[in-house]
Amino acid sequence: MTPLSDDAPRPPVPDFLLDGPRHSLTVAGRKRDLPSGALPTLAERAASFFDSHPDGPRLLVGAIPYDRRADDALFQPDALVARRWTAPAASGGGTRAVRVVAEPSGAGYRAAVAEAVRRIQRGEFDKIVLSRSLRLLGEQPHAEAELLARLQRDPEATVFRVPLPARRAGERRRLLGATPELLLQRQGRQVVSHPLAGSARRHADTARDRAAGAALLASDKDRREHAMAAEMVLDALAPYCDRLSAPQGMALVSTAQMWHLGTRIEGRLRDPESSCAELLAVLHPTPAVGGMPRAAAEAALPALEGYDRGFYAGAVGWIDGAGDGCWYLALRCAELLDTEARLYAGAGIVAGSDPALEEAETSAKFLAMLATFGIDESGRSLDNAA
Numbered sequence: 001m002t003p004l005s006d007d008a009p010r011p012p013v014p015d016f017l018l019d020g021p022r023h024s025l026t027v028a029g030r031k032r033d034l035p036s037g038a039l040p041t042l043a044e045r046a047a048s049f050f051d052s053h054p055d056g057p058r059l060l061v062g063a064i065p066y067d068r069r070a071d072d073a074l075f076q077p078d079a080l081v082a083r084r085w086t087a088p089a090a091s092g093g094g095t096r097a098v099r100v101v102a103e104p105s106g107a108g109y110r111a112a113v114a115e116a117v118r119r120i121q122r123g124e125f126d127k128i129v130l131s132r133s134l135r136l137l138g139e140q141p142h143a144e145a146e147l148l149a150r151l152q153r154d155p156e157a158t159v160f161r162v163p164l165p166a167r168r169a170g171e172r173r174r175l176l177g178a179t180p181e182l183l184l185q186r187q188g189r190q191v192v193s194h195p196l197a198g199s200a201r202r203h204a205d206t207a208r209d210r211a212a213g214a215a216l217l218a219s220d221k222d223r224r225e226h227a228m229a230a231e232m233v234l235d236a237l238a239p240y241c242d243r244l245s246a247p248q249g250m251a252l253v254s255t256a257q258m259w260h261l262g263t264r265i266e267g268r269l270r271d272p273e274s275s276c277a278e279l280l281a282v283l284h285p286t287p288a289v290g291g292m293p294r295a296a297a298e299a300a301l302p303a304l305e306g307y308d309r310g311f312y313a314g315a316v317g318w319i320d321g322a323g324d325g326c327w328y329l330a331l332r333c334a335e336l337l338d339t340e341a342r343l344y345a346g347a348g349i350v351a352g353s354d355p356a357l358e359e360a361e362t363s364a365k366f367l368a369m370l371a372t373f374g375i376d377e378s379g380r381s382l383d384n385a386a
């Protein structure tokens, strides 16, 4: 990738940020947008972009939406910021009053899960990830720097902030969150993907927390849910690799709030010309966010969820002129508009899934993001919690 420049400005809120235990990138300024398009055309658009703009940086950052046919949002930055971004000291802005509107309602979500389980029993598909959303309606714009600083408190998650295309004149739209899941990293001939699926809420009490992790690792439902995601990633990468393995097998992965089942997959590309964008087009969406088989789950998803996911469960990251790149799934996130934030969380549904437990799992996945707003799921301030 383009070398870092130490004199690049350090913005109060970066134009694009990816900051986690294994990868970190901050950029300032937006030089040019990549003409948008669907994921299968990304590799071709990126190649022609770098050909026609040799001035650099040879880097594109941004987001791809959940729907692989919908337009992505990538841009070439003015500069890379050398130092790790942390919120400016006096960013201020604590908890603000917000009203929480669940879309769908809890009952609506449980009904969708029950319907998905019936369809799985009928053999329409084996797995589908169903999400629900919470709209946080406030009276003042959200303090973005403060939200990002709070997200950065979890050392296991990768914090991201990315601007999204406006849907109407004057709209300021961006996505921020703290994701646990690496979709794809390509560095030279090395590729890594770390699919997660199967989840349990963590606990403050150490013994209870360990027991929750151990129960997850032993859960047949969660292991089946996970295996479908890991196998699809292995199958998708296999034709591109001359070596491909999951050295540690299925293992526990944690964030501050959640346990997950994860399989770290590492491979070596057969053809050094296979670019990150080309591989993304094959991988996305994996059954960690979509379903299995992909086409049947995709066809059922819009009616079961009742909304367009937009960039939630898409991916955020970068690609460069050498074909390298690094992309994380856009999970545990909020789409910020002026005074509104929309949060999303999903859960993998397989045979035997229980609607109430899946709803509880999505509530647990909302915890990290809600805590950054200082509220619980019903909008009560955490500062006043007994």
Ligand SMILES: C=C(O[C@H]1C=CC=C(C(=O)O)[C@@H]1O)C(=O)O
Pocket: 129, 131, 181, 196, 197, 198, 199, 260, 287, 288, 289, 331, 332, 344, 345, 346, 347, 348, 365
């Ligand atoms: C779809 C989400 O999580 C995915 C990642 C990890 C575990 C998952 C699960 O157990 O269902 C999901 O596949 C989300 O956080 O919205």
